[in-house]
Amino acid sequence: MTLSHLATEDVFVVERNDADFRAGQGMTKGLGIVFRKFRKALFGKPNSDRADTEGQFNVQYPEERLAMPEAYRNMPILLYDDATGHELCTSCFQCERICPPQVIHITQAKDPATGKPVPAAAKFVLEYDTCMSCGYCAEVCPFDAIKMDHDFELSTANHPELDVDYNRLLRPVSYYETIAPTMWSDVKEQAMKKLQNNIKRRPGDIGRDHGQKIKGGAPVAAAATPAAGAAPAAGAAKPRGPVAAIGKNMSEDKTAKLLAIRAANAAKRGGGAADAAPVAQAAPVAEAVAAAPAAASAAPTGPVAAIGQNMSEDKRAKLEAIRAAKRAERGE
Amino acid sequence: MADALTQLGFASWLSVLIASIIKVTLILVGGSVGMMFLTWYERRSISYMQDRRGPNRVGPQGLLQPISEAIKTMTKEDATPRDADKIVHFLAPVVMLGATVLSFAVIPWGRMFPVDLNAAVLFVIATGGLHSIGMMMAGWGSNNKFALLGGMRGVAQLISYEIPQVMAIIPVVLMTGSMSLQKIVEAQNDFAGLGWYVFSPVGLLGFALFFTASLAEGERTPFDIPEADSEIIAGYMTEYSGMKFAVFYLSNYMSNLAVCFVTATLYLGGGNGPGVDALGGIAGGLLSLVYFLLKSFALFFVMVLIRATVPRLRVDQLMSFAWKFLLPLVLVNILSASFWVALLRWDQQWPQLTEWFGAPSTADATNWGRLAIAIVLTLLINAGAVALIMRLTNRNVQKHLYTTDEELALGLS
Structure with a gap:
């Protein structure tokens, strides 16, 4: 490298301070540094100053733990009010809609008397194994019902356990307040206000009977203890709830089956006005799906139970669909 | 017994x-x-x-x-590659471990000698040399290019570093007049158990050179070129798993232990130390064992310290370090050891020495004047040689690394 075109005063010489080093002196210096580190790590006090470069920084994990930042997020949980036991979730489906890996599955609660939807969830299943902890659900929730938990020790040998149902998702508000106090105090007022409004629209125990909601599910231990994360996983996890609405992208086969089941149910109930609509809707689809010969030979009447056990599921579904459609036409 | x-x-x-x-x-x-x-x-x-x-x-x-x-x-699977030379592949770790265990036959534990061989130093060096055979067997028998590279590197390194290592022992053998490790330990028992060779200029340089060469022999960082895991996976051990790998590992660490033991014996007085002779008997033997282990593990700590500090050398750096740095210093050290022995122990061959300097230095009658002359002379020779060679090395380093300030100021290259 030639720098002769520069004036001497323009040359900035970096002070390396090792121009006088003989070979080996640099190594001796390095050994000294490493030995000093060794000494400080072995005899020095544990160092928690992250800006420092010497000392013992290790945290002996299972025994010692670092405090989590409030905004740390691992897996979503659902909140319920300590005082009333009412869940904050209104099953508005915002989280289900925004979830990128689509692991949230909600069924809306219905008033048993009127059959009308109630602002509460009947079933809530979250697949922890596929959840990517993005926190979108917590961000989008207008009722502050779904929040991100700090518990990260979720490893299990039982895979189905990771389909977490409502019982195991629920945590009291007081628990969330302990892990994220300022974040909760920011939203507390409006969340509680919205909850009071929703409680008015919830008849009976709907919205706070989460312990009994799922058949065979153990009553939630979380209701009693704030450390709900420790709640035992009661038995095998509940199978995923059926898809409530017929999607546009469902296969024809599936659509046919679903329609058949609905129609059969409607027929059993004697064809109430409320149920006529889906059946009528189903008719054209079923007709399109059903093979012509099968439709021709199908018995016009007869109980659903009479359909032979050895028929293929496919066929049976089609048949049922046709029968139901016909019954609906006759106005049974 | x-x-x-x-x-x-x-x-x-x-x-x-x-x-x-x-x-x-x-x-x-x-x-x-x-x-x-x-x-x-x-x-x-x-x-x-x-x-x-x-x-x-x-x-x-x-x-x-x-x-x-x-x-x-x-409990791990002991896999052999399909195309490996199965017998050689199997025998390589056996040869490695066998060579290492053999060297333990003559290594003293404090003052307890399993076998007092009259050529123990030679025996230790010879068994250490067997390692290159095991390495080459592993590299060749695995039928794997990384293994072969590692084996070749290992053999090249071991052969290069055996020369300074052996020649670094010659001063000790000269000063003792014997190759028996027991005699060497006994010869360092002057001055209440503190007459270790490392305290003389000859021994100090010899210790540094021998220890450095031994690091290369034991494939320790910065000389871990045969198993450089960032370059050639694990070198000659690439195709080994399970128990065979464990045997390699065992042999490696046992040879490191042997290196520490031998260095402690040759230069740090073995089990000698204050109080050993005074106690005597079994208690003295135990104390000497404690001293010996302390010295050895302190040496191993230095090995670890070097491993934590220094990055791996390139192959050319490795070779030039052995041939251009260690070897000249080792030769100079032999020269100054000769002066040392001539001044202190050579009266039988050269009676005039007694006339000039008085009675020879032995364990019972130390001639301080002679000792001082010997120390000053060897110190001058060794320090001069070290300074000269370091200066030469340094000049090369500076020329290659960066331009000096003077050159910059003068507008030279």
């Missing part, structure tokens, strides 16, 4: 057999347990150098960690 057994009423052949079996068992157990401790010791100490804690869960302070590791490696 055999004599004691004969006195107890055993037949002479039987007592020799029993004594040998006991010795062999002690050597094997001592070597293996020492190796286990060494792995733990290295991992813990290097952890603290890197602001970690190291294995501290299995047993008190993680002391039982090597046992769990041993169980783990034993």
Whole structure:
């Protein structure tokens, strides 16, 4: 490298301070540094100053733990009010809609008397194994019902356990307040206000009977203890709830089956006005799906139970669909 | 030990057999347990150098960690590559471990000598040289290019570094007048057990050179070129798994232990230390063992410290370091050792020395004047040689690394 075109005063010489080093002196210096580190790590006090470069920084994990930042997020949980036991979730489906890996599955609660939807969830299943902890659900929730938990020790040998149902998702508000106090105090007022409004629209125990909601599910231990994360996983996890609405992208086969089941149910109930609509809707689809010969030979009447056990599921579904459609036409 | 057994009423052949079996068992157990401790010791100490804690869960302070590791490696599959030379592949770790265990036959534990061979130094060097055969067998037998590269590198390195290593011992042999390790230890027992060779200029330089060359012999960083894992996976050990790998590992650490033991014996007075002679008997023997182990493990700590500090050398740096740096210094050291011996011990051949300098220096009558002259002379020779060679090396380094300030100011290159 030639720098002769520069004036001497323009040359900035970096002070390396090792121009006088003989070979080996640099190594001796390095050994000294490493030995000093060794000494400080072995005899020095544990160092928690992250800006420092010497000392013992290790945290002996299972025994010692670092405090989590409030905004740390691992897996979503659902909140319920300590005082009333009412869940904050209104099953508005915002989280289900925004979830990128689509692991949230909600069924809306219905008033048993009127059959009308109630602002509460009947079933809530979250697949922890596929959840990517993005926190979108917590961000989008207008009722502050779904929040991100700090518990990260979720490893299990039982895979189905990771389909977490409502019982195991629920945590009291007081628990969330302990892990994220300022974040909760920011939203507390409006969340509680919205909850009071929703409680008015919830008849009976709907919205706070989460312990009994799922058949065979153990009553939630979380209701009693704030450390709900420790709640035992009661038995095998509940199978995923059926898809409530017929999607546009469902296969024809599936659509046919679903329609058949609905129609059969409607027929059993004697064809109430409320149920006529889906059946009528189903008719054209079923007709399109059903093979012509099968439709021709199908018995016009007869109980659903009479359909032979050895028929293929496919066929049976089609048949049922046709029968139901016909019954609906006759106005049974 | 055999004599004691004969006195107890055993037949002479039987007592020799029993004594040998006991010795062999002690050597094997001592070597293996020492190796286990060494792995733990290295991992813990290097952890603290890197602001970690190291294995501290299995047993008190993680002391039982090597046992769990041993169980783990034993339960792993012992795979042999399909196209490997199966016999050579199998024999390579055996040769490696065999060579290492052989060297333990003559290494003293404090003042306890398993076998007092009159050419023990030569024996240690010879068994160390067997390693290159094992390495080459592993590299060749695996039929794997990384293994072969590692084997070739290993052999090249070992052959290069054996020369300075052997020649660094010559001053010790000169000063002692014997190749027996027992005699060497005894010769360092002056000055109340502190007459270690490392305290003389010759011994100090010899110690530094021998230890450095031994690092290369034991494939320790910065000379771990045969198994440079960032370049050639694991070198000659690439195709080894399970128990065979464990045997390689065992042999590596046992040879490191042997290097520490030999260095401590040759230069740091072995089991000599203040109070050993005063105590005498079994207590003195135990104290000497404690001294010896302390010295050895301090040396191993230096090895670990170097491993934590210095990056791996390139192959050309490795070679030029051996041939251009270590070898000239070793030759100079032999020269100054000759002066040392001539001044202090050579009166039989050169009686005028007695006239000039007075009586020779022996254990019972130390001639301080002669000793001072010898020290000054050898110190001048060694320090001059070190300064000269470092200056030469330094000039090369500076020329290659960056332009000096003067050159910049003058507008030269």
